[in-house]
Amino acid sequence: MCDNNNTSCVNISSMLQPEDIFSRRCIWVNGPVIVGAGPSGLAVAADLKRQEVPFIILERANCIASLWQNRTYDRLKLHLPKQFCQLPNLPFPEDFPEYPTKYQFIEYLESYATHFDLRPKFNETVQSAKYDKRFGLWRVQTVLRSELLGYCEFEYICRWLVVATGENAEKVVPEFEGLEDFGGDVLHAGDYKSGERYRGNRVLVVGCGNSGMEVSLDLSNHDASPSMVVRSSVHVLPIEILGKSTFELGVTMMKWMPVWLVDKTLLVLTRLLLGNTDKYGLKRPEMGPLELKNTVGKTPVLDIGAFSRIKSGKIKIVPGIAKFGLGKVELVDGRALQIDSVILATGYRSNVPSWLKENDLAEVGIEKNPFPKGWKGKAGLYAVGFTGRGLSGASFDAMSVAHDIATSWKEETMQQIKTVASRHRRCISHF
Numbered sequence: 001m002c003d004n005n006n007t008s009c010v011n012i013s014s015m016l017q018p019e020d021i022f023s024r025r026c027i028w029v030n031g032p033v034i035v036g037a038g039p040s041g042l043a044v045a046a047d048l049k050r051q052e053v054p055f056i057i058l059e060r061a062n063c064i065a066s067l068w069q070n071r072t073y074d075r076l077k078l079h080l081p082k083q084f085c086q087l088p089n090l091p092f093p094e095d096f097p098e099y100p101t102k103y104q105f106i107e108y109l110e111s112y113a114t115h116f117d118l119r120p121k122f123n124e125t126v127q128s129a130k131y132d133k134r135f136g137l138w139r140v141q142t143v144l145r146s147e148l149l150g151y152c153e154f155e156y157i158c159r160w161l162v163v164a165t166g167e168n169a170e171k172v173v174p175e176f177e178g179l180e181d182f183g184g185d186v187l188h189a190g191d192y193k194s195g196e197r198y199r200g201n202r203v204l205v206v207g208c209g210n211s212g213m214e215v216s217l218d219l220s221n222h223d224a225s226p227s228m229v230v231r232s233s234v235h236v237l238p239i240e241i242l243g244k245s246t247f248e249l250g251v252t253m254m255k256w257m258p259v260w261l262v263d264k265t266l267l268v269l270t271r272l273l274l275g276n277t278d279k280y281g282l283k284r285p286e287m288g289p290l291e292l293k294n295t296v297g298k299t300p301v302l303d304i305g306a307f308s309r310i311k312s313g314k315i316k317i318v319p320g321i322a323k324f325g326l327g328k329v330e331l332v333d334g335r336a337l338q339i340d341s342v343i344l345a346t347g348y349r350s351n352v353p354s355w356l357k358e359n360d361l362a363e364v365g366i367e368k369n370p371f372p373k374g375w376k377g378k379a380g381l382y383a384v385g386f387t388g389r390g391l392s393g394a395s396f397d398a399m400s401v402a403h404d405i406a407t408s409w410k411e412e413t414m415q416q417i418k419t420v421a422s423r424h425r426r427c428i429s430h431f
């Protein structure tokens with residue numbers, strides 16, 4: 001592993017316990033270690049490359065943007081206009097539509113990685129990262145699974161650690177009473193590809209976020225009969241208002257108006273376009289859609305057609321789940337539905353608390369700090385893509401993080417050069 005330009009084997013034995021030396025190969029990284037090769041990791045790497053700062057990227061999957069390549073359904077399109085989804089320093093191709101498909105987005109990310117010559121270390125999962133106060137360095141432990149080498153463990157030692165593993169790293173799979181007795185097909189939305197195999201089936205879609213809505217629409221497009229569980233409340237907004245993206249309208253209004261007024265305006269316009277969504281079982285939260293996104297992180301649904309299917313009864317709305325039984329679900333209102341399959345559109349969560357040790361993100365202040373300072377922690381720790389602002393927020397974080405690291409990397413490198421030069425001078429004068 002010492003073949004990469006950005007890594008070199010140095011004498012770091014003083015940091016290690018004897019058991020470390022025998023179990024893991026240790027690698028000094030002259031620059032930051034970036035964890036995750038999704039849009040956030042790629043964006044920060046590209047900007048570091050531009051500033052000639054060396055780095056390595058560790059990615060658990062065998063490809064870049066694994067969320068987009070492996071855990072999204074076929075018909076997915078970006079739901080924000082393209083100008084809010086491109087990464088820094090390389091715009092989308094001009095012929096991309098307003099809402100690129102996931103395939104176009106992946107193609108763009110592949111060309112982004114090629115353009116900036118980004119070469120993540122694939123199949124390498126970060127298992128733990130801890131800050132060694134004695135040396136002021138991060139110790140990042142990984143497991144590499146490769147066909148050639150099998151299972152190998154490594155430890156990277158570095159001054160800067162960039163967390164870019166995403167807010168959607170793991171599927172949320174809630175426990176339901178009786179699900180083990182259900183007998184039918186149960187799938188998370190992250191494994192759903194298309195409604196083709198559900199043709200003619202009665203499908204319970206659990207959750208009514210953007211995934212639940214779009215999976216239900218796709219099922220309905222494939223002549224399945226979806227029933228969507230809405231256990232609490234949800235903001236459904238049209239994806240566009242009078243030909244303009246609702247998101248863009250919101251962003252523009254936010255420059256001039258307080259968030260509550262933007263929310264009120266969006267809700268009035270939504271009411272004119274969609275009517276009363278409560279009437280169809282979609283109760284609205286007390287808090288407005290953008291305030292809810294900014295405070296709680298709950299993303300409003302940007303409707304691409306599911307709502308009209310709900311109105312026409314092709315997608316049914318049902319309340320929370322009491323329990324499952326053989327081929328059926330019992331709901332909190334006492335009704336029982338016969339169903340063939342279940343799709344859990346129950347969301348995702350970060351995996352950072354499971355591997356970032358001692359100094360967890362909250363402790364070092366990343367998740368606590370309000371935007372835009374949320375990207376910087378203590379002791380050379382950074383986070384990209386955790387401010388709940390989608391791809392545009394990740395791009396913003398990436399630029400800030402790369403700038404900050406480049407500044408301190410250059411300062412430290414200069415300092416090291418000066419120290420070596422002065423030692424060299426002392427040696428020469430000695431002779």
Ligand SMILES: Cc1cc2nc3c(=O)[nH]c(=O)nc-3n(C[C@H](O)[C@H](O)[C@H](O)COP(=O)(O)OP(=O)(O)OC[C@H]3O[C@@H](n4cnc5c(N)ncnc54)[C@H](O)[C@@H]3O)c2cc1C
Pocket residue numbers: 035036037038039040041058059060061064065066067068072076077078079080084085124125126127164165166167168169211351355384385389390391392394
């Ligand atoms: C279905 C769906 C559609 C979306 N659509 C939009 C949209 O239209 N617009 C928008 O702005 N946002 C959208 N989002 C939000 C989405 O989070 C961002 O688009 C984007 O993927 C975030 O990039 P990221 O790099 O932060 O995280 P990810 O894309 O999740 O990338 C993180 C990477 O880290 C890797 N990783 C995780 N843990 C480890 C570990 N321990 N060790 C090594 N590697 C690890 C993962 O394998 C992954 O490749 C969508 C999300 C989903 C789920």
Ligand SMILES: NC(=O)C1=CN([C@@H]2O[C@H](COP(=O)(O)OP(=O)(O)OC[C@H]3O[C@@H](n4cnc5c(N)ncnc54)[C@H](OP(=O)(O)O)[C@@H]3O)[C@@H](O)[C@H]2O)C=CC1
Pocket residue numbers: 076077078079080168174189206207208209210211212214229231232233298299320321345346347348
């Ligand atoms: N086209 C696009 O660009 C798309 C974008 N996305 C994005 O991906 C991210 C993840 O979205 P999504 O996967 O929808 O996840 P969300 O976290 O947004 O939604 C999860 C849903 O599951 C419900 N839920 C969770 N647990 C249970 C339970 N035990 N019983 C019943 N319901 C439950 C939640 O209800 P409650 O609110 O009551 O907790 C909520 O409705 C979002 O940022 C979204 O915008 C997703 C799909 C498409």
Ligand SMILES: O=C(O)C(=O)Cc1c[nH]c2ccccc12
Pocket residue numbers: 080247293299300302388389390391
């Ligand atoms: O799709 C997502 O998950 C996003 O986070 C994109 C996004 C950021 N801010 C928003 C406000 C309203 C709708 C979507 C988003």
